[in-house]
Amino acid sequence: MSKVCIVFDRLRTEEKMLQKEAYNLGHDTLMLDAKITQVNTDSKKEDFDLGDVVLERCVSYFRGLHFTASLEFMDIPVLNKFEVANICGNKMFMTLLLKKNNIPTPKTYFSFSSESAAENLDKVGFPLVIKPVIGSWGRGVMPLKDKDAMEAVFEIRDITDSPHDRIYYLQELIQRPPRDIRVITAGDEPIAAMYRKSSGGFKTNIALGADPEICEITKEMEDMAVKASKAMGGGILGIDMMEDDERGLVVHEVNNTVEFKGLARVAQRNIPKEMIEFALKHVRK
Amino acid sequence: MNCPECDAILNIPDDASVGEIISCPDCGADFEISKKEGSNVELKQAETVGEDWGE
Numbered sequence: 001m002s003k004v005c006i007v008f009d010r011l012r013t014e015e016k017m018l019q020k021e022a023y024n025l026g027h028d029t030l031m032l033d034a035k036i037t038q039v040n041t042d043s044k045k046e047d048f049d050l051g052d053v054v055l056e057r058c059v060s061y062f063r064g065l066h067f068t069a070s071l072e073f074m075d076i077p078v079l080n081k082f083e084v085a086n087i088c089g090n091k092m093f094m095t096l097l098l099k100k101n102n103i104p105t106p107k108t109y110f111s112f113s114s115e116s117a118a119e120n121l122d123k124v125g126f127p128l129v130i131k132p133v134i135g136s137w138g139r140g141v142m143p144l145k146d147k148d149a150m151e152a153v154f155e156i157r158d159i160t161d162s163p164h165d166r167i168y169y170l171q172e173l174i175q176r177p178p179r180d181i182r183v184i185t186a187g188d189e190p191i192a193a194m195y196r197k198s199s200g201g202f203k204t205n206i207a208l209g210a211d212p213e214i215c216e217i218t219k220e221m222e223d224m225a226v227k228a229s230k231a232m233g234g235g236i237l238g239i240d241m242m243e244d245d246e247r248g249l250v251v252h253e254v255n256n257t258v259e260f261k262g263l264a265r266v267a268q269r270n271i272p273k274e275m276i277e278f279a280l281k282h283v284r285k
Numbered sequence: 286m287n288c289p290e291c292d293a294i295l296n297i298p299d300d301a302s303v304g305e306i307i308s309c310p311d312c313g314a315d316f317e318i319s320k321k322e323g324s325n326v327e328l329k330q331a332e333t334v335g336e337d338w339g340e
Contacts, residue, residue, distance in 0.1 A: 010317070010332070011304030033304050061337040089337075136339015162336070207339075238340055255340035 002280050003028040003051025007067060007078075009035050009058040013261040017272040018055060025276060034058050039070040047074075053283045054078040055236075055275070057257055061089045061134065064257060077283045080235035080256055088232055088256035092133045092169055101231035103224065104250045106242070109170045114154040117168035121150055128170040136255070137207035143173055171252070173202075175245045180204045181215055183225040183239045184258055184271060186278035190225045192260075192267035193217045212262040224249050236275050286326060290314040297326055306331050 004022045006029060008015045015031070022029045030051055054071055056078055058064030065085050071078045080088070087093045098105040109124065111117035121128060121144065130153060132140040144150045157165040178198040183190050193216075199209040206212055217225075225239045228251045238258030241249045264271045288295050293311035297318070301307070307316045307328065315331035 008304055010306060011302055015304075016302070031302065031304065059338050060332075060335055061339065063337075132336075134337050139339075164336075257340055259340050 001026055001028060002053075003030065004276060004279060005030040005032055005050040005054040007032045007034050007037075007054055007056045007058060007064070009033065009060055009063055012057075012059070012259075014259055014272070015057050017261065017264060018057070018276060021270065021272040022276045025273065027276070027280070034063055034067045037067070039074075043070070043074055045074045045076055048076070050076055052077070053279045055279055056080065056085070059257070061085075061136075061256070065089060079279050079282065080237070081233060084233040084235045084237075085256045088237065088254050090133050091131055091253070092167060094232070094254055095169075097231055098228060098251055098254070101227065103227050103231060104244075104247060106174055106244075106250055106252055107172045109168075111168040111170070112166060114158050114168070117170060118150060118154060120168075121170065124170075126150070127173045129173050131169050131171060132164060133167045133169050134164050138203040138205035141203060143202060144170070174242045174250065174252075176242045178202075178204070179210075179243075180252070181221065181241045181243070181249075182263070183217065183221055183241065184260055184263065185225050185229045185237050185239060186235075186274050187282065188226050188229045188234050189278075190217050190222050191269050191274045192263055192271050193221060193225075194263045194266070206259070206262055212266070214263075214266045220249055224251060228254055236278065286328075288312060288314060289316065289328065295328075301326075 004027055006015050019029045056064045056068050068078050068082045072082050095108050109120050111120050127143050127145045129143050179195045183193040195213045195215045196204040197211040198204050204210045228239045229237050232254050238255035240253040241251050244250050260271045286295050288309040291312035303318050303321050305318050316328040317331040319329040320327035
């Protein structure tokens with residue numbers, strides 16, 4: 001029997017599903033609330049009974065990332081690894097790494113001030129999609145279709161001026177069917193996929209009401225998901241792809257703390273079970 | 286137990302766990318279960334959605 005620790009900051013259906021599947025597999029589980037856990041520079045692995053492996057499942061990216069850093073400091077095995085979480089949590093780092101590994105990804109422009117981003121848009125032309133480098137669920141993702149829209153968005157960013165507002169991540173608008181594909185991988189192996197159909201606008205996030213539909217994993221999707229997972233450093237990931245009318249599949253995002261409750265209801269394979277099995281296999285290597 | 290915000294009756298399932306969010310059906314306020322021992326449940330104000338929340 002093994003013991004799996006699930007670190008959370010908001011207990012969602014996914015964390016309870018993971019706990020249940022670990023139990024069904026005959027393993028002990030420990031549910032650990034990151035918000036009330038304390039670590040210091042003298043902390044040692046032996047001070048915590050976190051079992052054989054930790055699954056970091058915080059909904060807050062920064063909380064999860066820093067918690068992971070403290071676990072790795074104590075040599076406690078955690079999924080995903082700090083480096084993977086660090087890269088996947090930042091769209092710019094992730095996009096650069098995808099491109100570096102020759103994985104088809106939408107053309108993306110980076111600027112480091114609103115003036116420079118506006119100058120680039122003047123050169124490249126509209127539309128481009130602006131995305132915050134940190135954040136999820138489609139929040140702050142907007143198509144900039146003309147100069148008026150650009151000026152409005154840039155002005156708001158200049159006013160709020162949070163550190164990440166100074167990074168301008170502008171991406172080509174992909175011509176595609178009104179859906180994208182989410183492939184969940186565990187250890188570089190695709191375990192389930194779904195189409196996420198737009199509920200009207202151009203966004204396809206389930207959190208915004210997009211319709212999930214089971215998707216058969218083609219060889220092309222599998223190859224793309226495996227490559228993207230390997231490029232990020234492996235672990236448990238959610239790889240998002242779009243079907244570009246001309247280029248075929250392009251990977252636009254890799255998610256670190258993947259949500260799966262919708263897909264789990266229709267997937268043939270038991271997603272949380274596969275995640276637990278992979279996590280334990282990973283530490284026994 | 287009652288909603289700390291509007292006093293409406295909160296329905297907390299028996300199998301609810303610490304860390305889970307309970308929403309008030311009347312005022313919509315979200316509370317996190319901070320302690321649960323049998324039928325004794327303690328709630329605290331749930332965190333609001335942060336810029337870095339998500340997958």
